[in-house]
Amino acid sequence: MATLLRGEVPVILQPAGSVQYRGAYCPVGVPFSEVRRGPFDGKTDLAVVPDPNGDLPKHVSFGGGRIVYEYDGRDNKDRAVYRYAPRLSPAHQSVMDGVAEVYAEHQLKQQGGQ
Template structure:
């Protein structure tokens, strides 16, 4: 865990919840678990600093804005929970198209088991 400076709040990044993935792009044959999964899920070595009114930023972005995580409250340990937001992540569609190709190749190679 990162060393906290005064006022900083530890963060945990998690997979998308219902609010974040509803309406997100999902190619045919790709399981919902793949749509929910973000590239940084489980990362807990980052912190966020509250703004002047004590609120936390609504979003965190990574990869020059290609991946977006949305604030979703705090967990039992007091960490700020940010969930992957496929609807807001510009890279989501291209990643899902790649995932769909892998699933299609797997189906062709192994049959429809």
């Protein structure tokens, strides 16, 4: 966990919930459960700073804004929970296309072809 400065709130990044992944891109042949996975899920060495009203940022992003996580309340350890937001993440489609390639290669190997 990151060392917190005064006023900072610890963060945990989690997979997308139904609100975040509903309607998100999922290529043919890829289980929809893969859409939920964000590249930084489980990360806990982050913190956010509330605005002057005490509200936390609605989104945190990584990779120059290409990966987005959306605020989803607090957990039982009083950490801010941010869930992967595939519909808001510009990198999501290219990542899922890569996942589809892996699934297709695996399918070919299972069928005896390479």
